[in-house]
Amino acid sequence: MASHVGEEISGCPTTERVQTIFSTIAPRYDRFNRISSLGLDRSWRRRAVRYAGIAPADQVLDLAAGTGDLTMAILRYAEPAGLLSTDFVPEMLEVGEQKASRYQGETLVSFAVVDAQALPFHDDAYDVVTVGFGVRNMPDRAANFREVRRVLKPGGRYAVLEFSRPSPAPFRAVYHLYLRHVIPALGALLTRDRRAFEYLNKSIEAFPGRVALARELHEAGFSQVQWHTMTFGIVAVHIATK
Ligand SMILES: C[S@@+](CC[C@H](N)C(=O)[O-])C[C@H]1O[C@@H](n2cnc3c(N)ncnc32)[C@H](O)[C@@H]1O
Structure with a gap:
C-alpha cells in the first residue's frame, strides 16, 4: 500500500x-x-435482494462481489436463471467461488474478474445488476453508474447496497465513535492491518448521503431512483431503474 506509518x-x-x-x-x-x-x-x-425484485427468468450481474455474500444471498432468496459474480480482486472472488461450489439450486452461476468501472459486456445484457458495499470503493463512481446503465436492459434495475448516514442525532454520535475507534481496533485484532480499517471507516464517512447518491444515479441517466433505509439509516439500498 502506498501509505506510510504516521501518514494521514x-x-x-x-x-x-x-x-x-x-x-x-x-x-x-x-x-x-x-x-x-x-x-x-x-x-x-x-433485504437488498428483496428490494431488487429479481424474477426467476432474470439474468443478474453482481459487481464488486468480494467473498460472495451478496451473491449467495441472491442464490438463496431469489434464484434467478443466471448469475455472474464479479470482482477485480481474485483473492476475494476465490472465497466466493468456494462458497458457491456447495450451491445445489437451479441458477447457472459463474465468476469473472471484472473492473466494475469498465464492464466487458454488451449493451442491454442484464435484467438486474447488484452491488453490495462496493461503489464506496470505486474512484470513478460515475463511470460505474454509466456502465451499469449501459449493460442493463430497458426497465432493468441497479440495486446499490451501501453504508449511509444514520438519522437520529444521538445515535449518529455513537455510530461515529464506533466507526472511528472500534472498527480500526477490531480490524487490527482480526487482520493485523489497522490502517486498512482506518481507510474503510473514513470512506464510509466520506460517502454521499442518500439524496446525493440518488442525484448521482439520476445524473447517470437512470429514470427512477428509490431508496430504503435499514438499521436507523446506517445502511441504505438504492434501486435505480433504467
Ligand atoms: C467491502 S467489499 C464488498 C464485498 C461484497 N459485495 C459484500 O457484500 O460483502 C468491496 C469489494 O469491492 C471490490 N471492488 C472495489 N472496486 C472495484 C472495482 N472497480 N471493480 C470491481 N470490484 C471492485 C473490492 O475488491 C472488494 O472485494
Whole structure:
C-alpha cells in the first residue's frame, strides 16, 4: 500500500489502495463483517435482494462481489436463471467461488474478474445488476453508474447496497465513535492491518448521503431512483431503474 506509518489516511479510494486492502484481508473479511456489524450484515443483504425484485427468468450481474455474500444471498432468496459474480480482486472472488461450489439450486452461476468501472459486456445484457458495499470503493463512481446503465436492459434495475448516514442525532454520535475507534481496533485484532480499517471507516464517512447518491444515479441517466433505509439509516439500498 502506498501509505506510510504516521501518514494521514484519507477516505478517498484509489485502485491500488483498494486492491491491496482486499487482496490482503480476503481470508478474514467475512469474520470481520460478521463481528463488526453485530451479525446484521446478513439481513442487510437479504433485504437488498428483496428490494431488487429479481424474477426467476432474470439474468443478474453482481459487481464488486468480494467473498460472495451478496451473491449467495441472491442464490438463496431469489434464484434467478443466471448469475455472474464479479470482482477485480481474485483473492476475494476465490472465497466466493468456494462458497458457491456447495450451491445445489437451479441458477447457472459463474465468476469473472471484472473492473466494475469498465464492464466487458454488451449493451442491454442484464435484467438486474447488484452491488453490495462496493461503489464506496470505486474512484470513478460515475463511470460505474454509466456502465451499469449501459449493460442493463430497458426497465432493468441497479440495486446499490451501501453504508449511509444514520438519522437520529444521538445515535449518529455513537455510530461515529464506533466507526472511528472500534472498527480500526477490531480490524487490527482480526487482520493485523489497522490502517486498512482506518481507510474503510473514513470512506464510509466520506460517502454521499442518500439524496446525493440518488442525484448521482439520476445524473447517470437512470429514470427512477428509490431508496430504503435499514438499521436507523446506517445502511441504505438504492434501486435505480433504467
Ligand atoms: C467491502 S467489499 C464488498 C464485498 C461484497 N459485495 C459484500 O457484500 O460483502 C468491496 C469489494 O469491492 C471490490 N471492488 C472495489 N472496486 C472495484 C472495482 N472497480 N471493480 C470491481 N470490484 C471492485 C473490492 O475488491 C472488494 O472485494
